[in-house]
Amino acid sequence: MAKPVEVTDANFDEEVLKAETPVLVDFWAPWCGPCRMVAPVVEQLAEEYDGRVKFLKLNTDDNVNTAAKYGIRSIPTLLMFKGGEPVDQIIGFRPKGDLKKTVDKALA
Amino acid sequence: MARLDYEIVIIGGGPAGLAAGLYAARARRKTALVEKGVIGGQIALTELVENYPGIPSVNGFDLAETMLKQAESYGTETRYEEVASVEREGKTWVVRTPEDELVAKAVIITAGADYNKLGVPGEELLTGRGVSYCATCDAAFFKDQHVVVVGGGDAAMDEGLFTTRHVGKVTVVHRRDTLRASAILQERAFANPKMEFIWNTVVEEILGEKEVTGVRLRNVETGKESTLDVGAVFVFIGQHPNTDFLKGLVEMDKGGHILVNEWMETGLPGLYAAGDARQNSARQVVSSAGDGATAAIAAEHYIAANFAAEE
Numbered sequence: 001m002a003k004p005v006e007v008t009d010a011n012f013d014e015e016v017l018k019a020e021t022p023v024l025v026d027f028w029a030p031w032c033g034p035c036r037m038v039a040p041v042v043e044q045l046a047e048e049y050d051g052r053v054k055f056l057k058l059n060t061d062d063n064v065n066t067a068a069k070y071g072i073r074s075i076p077t078l079l080m081f082k083g084g085e086p087v088d089q090i091i092g093f094r095p096k097g098d099l100k101k102t103v104d105k106a107l108a
Numbered sequence: 109m110a111r112l113d114y115e116i117v118i119i120g121g122g123p124a125g126l127a128a129g130l131y132a133a134r135a136r137r138k139t140a141l142v143e144k145g146v147i148g149g150q151i152a153l154t155e156l157v158e159n160y161p162g163i164p165s166v167n168g169f170d171l172a173e174t175m176l177k178q179a180e181s182y183g184t185e186t187r188y189e190e191v192a193s194v195e196r197e198g199k200t201w202v203v204r205t206p207e208d209e210l211v212a213k214a215v216i217i218t219a220g221a222d223y224n225k226l227g228v229p230g231e232e233l234l235t236g237r238g239v240s241y242c243a244t245c246d247a248a249f250f251k252d253q254h255v256v257v258v259g260g261g262d263a264a265m266d267e268g269l270f271t272t273r274h275v276g277k278v279t280v281v282h283r284r285d286t287l288r289a290s291a292i293l294q295e296r297a298f299a300n301p302k303m304e305f306i307w308n309t310v311v312e313e314i315l316g317e318k319e320v321t322g323v324r325l326r327n328v329e330t331g332k333e334s335t336l337d338v339g340a341v342f343v344f345i346g347q348h349p350n351t352d353f354l355k356g357l358v359e360m361d362k363g364g365h366i367l368v369n370e371w372m373e374t375g376l377p378g379l380y381a382a383g384d385a386r387q388n389s390a391r392q393v394v395s396s397a398g399d400g401a402t403a404a405i406a407a408e409h410y411i412a413a414n415f416a417a418e419e
Binding site: 029031032033034035036037041060061067071072073074075076077089091092093094095096097 | 144145146147148152153167168169172173188189190206207235236237238240242244245246248249250318319340
């Protein structure tokens with residue numbers, strides 16, 4: 001699984017909360033410019049951490065329940081999940097190095 | 109740490125940097141464009157650009173992306189890194205980032221400006237939880253709610269008008285009794301039934317624990333305080349140039365804007381500044397792009413005159 005896969009309200013529990021590895025979820029929407037900048041960086045990370053961390057993306061327009069549940073009020077937001085709990089977040093566009101630090105912290 | 113050789117290094121990927129990249133690459137100079145965040149800079153967060161001649165109306169991010177592709181099509185390389193310092197080394201400049209050293213014959217500073225924060229209690233804590241500096245990114249999360257827009261310039265009106273598409277009501281809080289925004293945006297704002305205005309008033313505190321629940325306001329004339337229950341606060345109160353990393357190297361005004369002449373020359377050999385990072389920028393996409401083109405042409409002349417023997 002090299003590319004981030006779309007997750008929805010329907011399979012969020014299964015894909016994220018019950019996952020065995022840490023999961024990074026990219027909350028985005030098609031109309032959000034900075035989200036389009038984050039996407040390729042997350043794709044690169046998905047390649048680099050293949051097998052160790054799961055990378056998913058959630059469209060906040062189509063999946064309002066999950067976005068509301070985690071209090072998403074700004075996108076792009078990246079939420080890092082570990083053992084079914086959100087453990088870290090990045091709001092807004094950040095350079096790849098910052099994202100890697102967040103992922104590494106979850107792996108440590 | 110990699111040491112990489114270029115002819116022209118451009119710091120900042122807003123309209124000024126993208127135009128400079130286009131001109132530098134078309135002059136067949138090996139060019140790198142270094143961007144720390146999002147390509148387009150401030151316009152990446154702008155819903156509509158309607159004043160770039162020749163393009164009646166375009167989404168800001170789309171315009172930036174088009175400019176980037178155009179510059180890259182002629183050979184400009186884009187690097188996503190944050191510049192830590194710029195130093196003179198013999199006849200060349202060294203642009204340092206955490207990962208690399210970029211060596212250049214000429215450097216064009218198009219680092220632009222960042223939005224100002226209010227600097228009031230609650231702002232930091234609630235950023236991303238109702239405090240926002242990008243209405244086009246976040247307005248949709250406040251469907252039918254009452255929100256506040258702080259500021260009276262073009263950005264405040266543009267983003268405020270955009271916000272009315274999603275929210276129930278927009279209250280503009282402005283510290284003066286008139287707007288600074290261009291006349292056409294003022295007309296649209298005053299005509300919009302979802303927008304209302306509170307004049308001569310500043311935000312003293314953003315209220316809420318896990319998310320924004322309101323703002324505490326103070327009238328600057330009477331000193332009278334009041335609170336307003338709102339779900340979000342969008343802040344558009346001007347900007348400051350991103351030139352801290354150049355302090356001590358080039359001459360700046362008190363606000364941190366770099367001083368240049370009409371060729372965008374800083375006075376140091378091969379060092380240029382263009383767009384919002386320079387003093388007296390008109391702060392428009394078109395003027396910044398013009399600045400960037402001017403700087404690239406000046407840099408090209410400088411390289412041709414000073415490095416000719418090596419070519």
